[in-house]
Amino acid sequence: MTHMHVALPPLGWNSWNTFGSNISDELIRETARIMKEKGYLEAGYKYIVIDDCWSLRERDENGKLVPDPQKFPHGMKALADYVHSLGFKFGMYSCAGVMTCAGYPSSYDHEYEDARQFAEWGVDFLKYDFCYFPENADNRHRYATMSMALKASGRDILLSACNWGSGEPWKWMKSVGAGMYRSTGDIFDNFRSFSSIFKSQMENFCMSGPGCFNDIDMLTVGMYGKGNVGLGAKCTDEDYRTQFAMWCMFSAPLMLGGDVRNMNEFCEKLVLNKDLLRINQDEECRPPYISYRGRVICSGFEENGETVGWREFPDCGLVMIKHMSDNEFAMAYFNLADHPATVTGTFADMGIPYKSGVGLDLKDVFTGESLGVKRDYYNAEVPGHGCKVYLAKMKHV
Numbered sequence: 291m292t293h294m295h296v297a298l299p300p301l302g303w304n305s306w307n308t309f310g311s312n313i314s315d316e317l318i319r320e321t322a323r324i325m326k327e328k329g330y331l332e333a334g335y336k337y338i339v340i341d342d343c344w345s346l347r348e349r350d351e352n353g354k355l356v357p358d359p360q361k362f363p364h365g366m367k368a369l370a371d372y373v374h375s376l377g378f379k380f381g382m383y384s385c386a387g388v389m390t391c392a393g394y395p396s397s398y399d400h401e402y403e404d405a406r407q408f409a410e411w412g413v414d415f416l417k418y419d420f421c422y423f424p425e426n427a428d429n430r431h432r433y434a435t436m437s438m439a440l441k442a443s444g445r446d447i448l449l450s451a452c453n454w455g456s457g458e459p460w461k462w463m464k465s466v467g468a469g470m471y472r473s474t475g476d477i478f479d480n481f482r483s484f485s486s487i488f489k490s491q492m493e494n495f496c497m498s499g500p501g502c503f504n505d506i507d508m509l510t511v512g513m514y515g516k517g518n519v520g521l522g523a524k525c526t527d528e529d530y531r532t533q534f535a536m537w538c539m540f541s542a543p544l545m546l547g548g549d550v551r552n553m554n555e556f557c558e559k560l561v562l563n564k565d566l567l568r569i570n571q572d573e574e575c576r577p578p579y580i581s582y583r584g585r586v587i588c589s590g591f592e593e594n595g596e597t598v599g600w601r602e603f604p605d606c607g608l609v610m611i612k613h614m615s616d617n618e619f620a621m622a623y624f625n626l627a628d629h630p631a632t633v634t635g636t637f638a639d640m641g642i643p644y645k646s647g648v649g650l651d652l653k654d655v656f657t658g659e660s661l662g663v664k665r666d667y668y669n670a671e672v673p674g675h676g677c678k679v680y681l682a683k684m685k686h687v
């Protein structure tokens with residue numbers, strides 16, 4: 291029996307957010323080619339995952355899952371071989387219930403046969419969903435069953451559990467052998483959706499680490515309202531910066547959900563930002579802590595042509611710290627209000643009061659600019675829905 295050790299948050303791409311059921315052999319090959327060409331693979335995005343809607347509506351007469359021959363005319367083995375030949379890992383999708391969420395056959399009571407089939411095709415990653423789950427079945431038991439089936443398949447296959455937080459998986463999914471677990475419902479490409487997903491997991495920051503990571507869903511960076519989970523309201527560049535920074539600070543798995551073949555320059559630079567990826571992939575994988583959560587004050591409001599001064603937005607300011615290896619910190623300042631505000635990070639709240647004799651040497655990860663050594667506090671001017679992220683080194687002064 292092999293044991294898969296998931297030491298760092300998995301990085302990759304998943305078809306669902308943009309493409310939904312509109313997937314094909316060609317799309318996956320093209321995506322893989324582009325991800326290699328543009329440096330995504332080198333940056334660490336190594337899993338290419340086909341989500342729901344890849345099979346026929348029925349199993350064959352031997353009970354096997356059959357890839358839809360129109361979408362995948364060369365079969366899954368050939369596609370996996372191609373993806374592997376470029377250096378990526380290959381991911382697929384099934385579900386712990388009797389049907390997938392989109393109504394295709396899934397693995398309840400077929401765990402061992404399906405796991406063997408995935409292994410034969412060369413699958414390295416299995417996203418395992420929770421739709422149409424029998425009322426009389428047991429959540430933990432069925433995830434454990436698929437986990438054992440994968441381990442018995444003879445291939446290292448990362449189990450990416452996706453039960454949307456049902457039965458508090460942060461407390462047990464690691465013990466059944468999953469490498470990551472979805473803790474929330476589905477993301478949509480707007481600020482409210484991703485920020486509330488993130489906030490809902492702030493109590494569970496500490497339940498994610500080497501071996502098993504809290505998965506707050508695939509990113510929507512680059513979608514701008516287009517595609518399967520783009521519904522009218524869409525993210526702006528500032529929103530994407532905030533989304534990606536949140537995911538990085540949390541050491542969340544980074545599964546891109548945009549169309550990487552057509553990412554604009556802003557989003558491409560964002561998801562390939564070396565400092566942000568280093569924060570996400572820091573080998574110590576420490577969860578962040580919150581050094582400030584509370585109001586922000588936005589000033590300069592105008593009413594009827596007159597400036598009426600300032601306004602307070604409760605629970606919109608958030609400062610998070612992540613201790614990294616080599617005595618480095620990542621500090622993220624978020625302003626969740628929709629107007630610009632000054633957000634204060636107080637070093638005493640990070641365990642570095644003035645009398646410690648230590649200051650923080652700051653670098654802005656978005657501009658690369660060095661800000662020098664600061665003491666006591668650092669104020670950041672943060673746009674509405676925006677964030678500032680700094681890498682900080684302790685310096686004796």
Ligand code: GAL
Pocket residue numbers: 306341342390391392419420421452454475476
């Ligand atoms: C949902 C899941 C999504 C996607 C979808 C496919 O349950 O949370 O991430 O996989 O099913 O139908």
